[in-house]
Structure formats: C-alpha cells, structure tokens
C-alpha cells in the first residue's frame with residue numbers, strides 16, 4: 001500500500017474486522033485520487049448518527065476523504081471479492097469500482113461499513129473503468145434515503161462528490177463518487193465466491209463472521225449455520241415483503257445484490273411503480289422480465305437457494321441430510337414472505353386482527369387496481385382519507401361492492417375509527433420517489449442546481465406525514481407513449 005498522508009480526524013473510529021479475514025476475501029488497495037473534487041450533497045443527520053463531525057466532513061478534509069484523495073486515520077482500505085449469478089448466470093465479480101475504507105464504530109457501538117463507490121479500478125474491475133457517473137450516484141442517494149424514510153432496511157448514502165473528471169458512457173458524463181454506509185457488504189455472492197474458490201475452513205470463517213456481525217445470538221445455537229440460513233431467509237422475507245408493500249422494484253436482483261444483513265443494496269435500475277401491475281419492469285436490460293414486480297418473491301427463493309447451496313458443507317456432515325435441511329428452510333421462504341406481506345396489507349387497509357377472508361379482500365382490491373390502471377400509492381392514500389373519487393376505479397360498481405365489504409370488515413374489529421385511520425396513515429406513504437420527480441431532480445442537479453433534489457429529499461424523509469407539502473409530489477406524470485426505462489450503465 002502507498003504511503004499516502006492519513007487525515008487525522010478525531011470522530012472517525014474505525015475498526016477493520018473485514019481486513020482480518022483470509023486474504024482470499026479481498027485485496028488491500030487505496031482509492032485512485034481524482035483531480036478536482038466538489039462536495040455536492042452531504043447527509044448531515046446520518047453523519048451525526050455515525051458519530052462523525054459534520055463541520056469537519058464539509059471542510060476540505062472531508063472532501064478529500066469522500067473523493068478518495070486522502071485516507072482517514074484508522075482506515076484500512078480494501079476491495080471485496082465476491083461472485084454472483086447475474087440474470088441466472090454465474091460470474092466472478094467483486095468490488096470493481098468500490099473501496100471499503102473500514103467499519104465506523106458509532107457512539108452507540110454499532111458497526112457500519114464506509115464504502116466509496118466509483119473510486120477507481122481494482123483487481124475486480126474486469127473491463128470497467130472503476131468509475132461512476134453523477135446522475136446514477138445521486139439516484140442511489142435519493143432512492144436509498146427514500147427507502148430509509150419508508151422504514152425499509154437499506155444501505156444509506158452519506159455524500160456524493162463530483163470528481164472533476166469525465167467518464168465515458170454512451171455520452172461523456174461527469175464522474176462522481178458516492179459514500180455508501182451499510183451494516184455490512186456481505187452478499188449471497190460473497191458466500192458463492194468463497195464456496196467456489198475457498199476451502200471449507202474459509203467458508204466456515206465467513207459464516208462465523210456473518211453470524212457475529214449480524215446474528216450474534218447464534219452462539220448458543222446447536223447448528224449455528226442452519227441458524228444463519230434461517231435468519232437470512234427471515235430478513236429477506238421481511239425485506240422483499242416491504243418492497244412489495246410500497247411498490248418498489250429492485251430491477252437487478254442478482255445474487256451479488258442480495259445482502260446477508262437483509263438491507264436493500266445496489267440501487268441500479270430500480271424504480272417505484274405508479275399503476276399497480278404485477279408485470280411492471282423498468283430495467284432496459286431485463287428483456288425477459290426476470291425481475292418484474294410480481295416475480296420478486298420467487299426470485300428471492302431462487303437467490304436464497306443459491307445461498308443455501310454454499311452452506312451445505314457446514315449444515316451437516318452427511319450431504320443428503322444437509323440438502324434436506326436446506327430444502328426445508330428454503331421452502332419456507334415464500335410462505336414467510338407472504339405472511340409478512342399479508343400483515344402489511346392488512347395494516348394498509350386499517351385492519352388490526354386476522355380473519356380468513358382477508359386475503360380475498362386484499363386480492364380483490366389489487367385485481368381491481370390492475371384492471372382499472374389505478375395508481376398503487378394514491379389508491380391507498382384515497383382509502384386512508386376516505387376520499388375515493390375522481391378515479392376510474394372508484395366509479396365502478398365493483399369498487400362500491402368491495403368498499404361495502406371492507407367497511408363491514410372494519411366494523412368487525414374493536415379498534416376505533418380513529419385508530420384505524422392512524423394505522424392506515426402509518427402504513428400508506430403519502431409520497432414515494434416517483435420516477436418523473438427523481439428525473440426532474442437529476443436533470444437540475446446535472447446543470448448544477450441542487451435545490452430541486454434537496455426539496456425532494458426533504459419530503460421523502462417523512463413519507464408517513466400526510467401534510468400539504470406532499471400534495472404536489474403525488475401527482476402522476478403526464479401520460480406518455482414510451483414506458484419509463486432505467487439503465488444499468490452507471
């Protein structure tokens with residue numbers, strides 16, 4: 001490693017547990033310096049929660065760190081190795097344009113990875129330039145922070161800097177680096193990598209490390225690796241249900257983009273749907289619709305099956321029994337995800353208790369929404385405020401009948417109307433990062449105006465506060481002949 005000057009800043013409190021793992025897992029290297037960085041967006045509240053000093057980070061020292069030009073004291077930068085199934089095909093991947101600076105230990109003793117994304121080439125770059133483009137990094141910033149506001153587990157965004165350098169994509173673009181914060185960057189793909197190229201001992205080390213980091217109460221467990229599988233399944237079942245409940249489409253659910261922590265990661269061609277439609281897909285490269293909205297739970301099963309395969313040597317010494325144990329857990333995923341989704345849907349409809357017919361009530365509403373091209377978010381907001389008018393769906397006889405059934409269902413619970421309204425307000429966001437609003441903010445930012453994005457981030461930070469400032473963000477885009485498309489070329 002080079003002898004670059006280290007920035008001494010008291011609030012960084014790095015520990016580097018990943019750097020202590022076997023050498024196979026990573027390559028030590030520093031980010032590649034950039035010519036003239038500028039801080040364009042900074043997450044002050046996140047910095048404070050990490051125990052960092054916002055003033056210091058907004059100064060030239062902070063800028064140098066976010067740009068990868070200086071290394072903060074205590075950091076041991078490295079690029080992580082991983083593999084993954086991309087659209088069903090296995091590849092060797094790794095941090096091709098990212099560097100993990102280290103793990104920040106917060107004042108409350110929590111551990112967060114601090115990673116620079118877009119920080120230059122690494123041994124895992126393959127043909128890539130190791131760089132990232134301003135628009136997509138800001139997009140990740142907006143959507144990850146929106147997810148956080150929505151209460152969905154996610155990596156977060158601490159800062160974006162422009163590098164002052166051009167990046168060549170389809171056009172010449174402004175280079176940028178995102179500082180990403182994650183409870184870890186352990187992926188299903190990390191296990192796939194070690195399982196394929198490491199020893200069983202190294203696999204065990206990775207599994208023990210993951211348990212210690214994310215599920216520390218496994219210690220007393222009889223079969224800690226089965227426990228690991230169960231916990232990852234449980235957290236992914238929660239995560240994907242939450243995606244479904246807000247209409248979030250990840251867009252590229254490759255196994256390298258599925259975390260062990262249960263956080264959403266790698267905001268590439270993701271987007272939120274407007275009209276409720278199971279076949280919604282935005283990504284320009286997903287030509288076969290592998291990662292459509294409606295497919296996300298079953299892709300979750302597929303990815304977790306790949307995870308379970310890597311754990312087989314640790315699950316049981318007898319291979320057949322290991323397969324049996326894994327199969328049983330994997331078959332549970334769809335059910336778990338569905339239960340979480342159903343509980344969330346009940347809350348969206350103001351229902352506290354459980355009745356067997358609830359599923360039909362939910363399904364009937366969704367079927368109607370799909371039939372009448374109803375906006376997913378706004379339909380639930382209209383129900384929340386009992387303001388069902390001015391939309392095609394609300395003018396139908398079907399809806400009137402459904403509405404009667406729903407009202408009588410609500411009467412069959414003890415909770416008051418007020419409580420029911422509160423539950424609905426807390427379960428139905430007034431705002432999601434609508435694609436046209438995100439595009440508008442990015443367009444302004446590309447021209448140097450960050451106010452539109454700041455305002456958008458402000459409203460997205462409190463999606464369950466149904467106040468006037470949300471109104472203009474709930475309007476739909478003008479009808480367009482061409483569907484909204486997102487791109488991976490980031």
Ligand code: AMP
Pocket residue numbers: 093094095096097098124125126127128129130131132256257266268488490
């Ligand atoms: P993603 O689509 O962001 O999940 O990335 C898939 C793989 O491609 C990962 O190994 C990335 O590190 C790598 N990658 C993406 N963009 C670049 C780039 N510009 N340079 C080098 N590697 C990249």
Ligand code: MG
Pocket residue numbers: 256257266
């Ligand atoms: Mg990825």
